[in-house]
Amino acid sequence: xxxxxxxxxxxxxxxxxxxxxxxxxxxxxxxxxxxxxxxxxxxxxxxxxxxxxxxxxxxxxxxxxxxxxxxxxxxxxxxxxxxxxxxxxxxxxxxxxxxxxxxxxxxxxx
Ligand SMILES: [Zn+2]
Numbered sequence: 624x625x626x627x628x629x630x631x632x633x634x635x636x637x638x639x640x641x642x643x644x645x646x647x648x649x650x651x652x653x654x655x656x657x658x659x660x661x662x663x664x665x666x667x668x669x670x671x672x673x674x675x676x677x678x679x680x681x682x683x684x685x686x687x688x689x690x691x692x693x694x695x696x697x698x699x700x701x702x703x704x705x706x707x708x709x710x711x712x713x714x715x716x717x718x719x720x721x722x723x724x725x726x727x728x729x730x731x732x733x
Pocket of ligand 1: 632677695698
């Protein structure tokens with residue numbers, strides 16, 4: 624998916640070392656250098672979409688002015704409201720255009 628002109632890959636194949644630092648509020652991670660967003664495979668679809676929205680907001684702030692990208696409160700405020708508006712579903716479709724049904728594959732749930 625394209626974030627401010629940067630092509631990002633979104634993956635639910637989150638490495639174990641990243642999963643370990645995930646807390647109750649963070650089920651995703653964005654890497655601005657590798658242009659990669661990880662979403663945990665261990666969460667339900669709604670939370671996955673909310674997490675993707677959260678990481679995309681990080682990306683937008685980083686690639687526009689880098690002023691608020693590390694401000695979790697700002698990112699949470701924006702992403703929670705965007706999620707409430709249903710933006711997560713759209714973002715998920717942009718990230719995984721070929722998956723017809725629910726995004727998190729069963730095989731990843733180990
Ligand atoms: Zn965050």
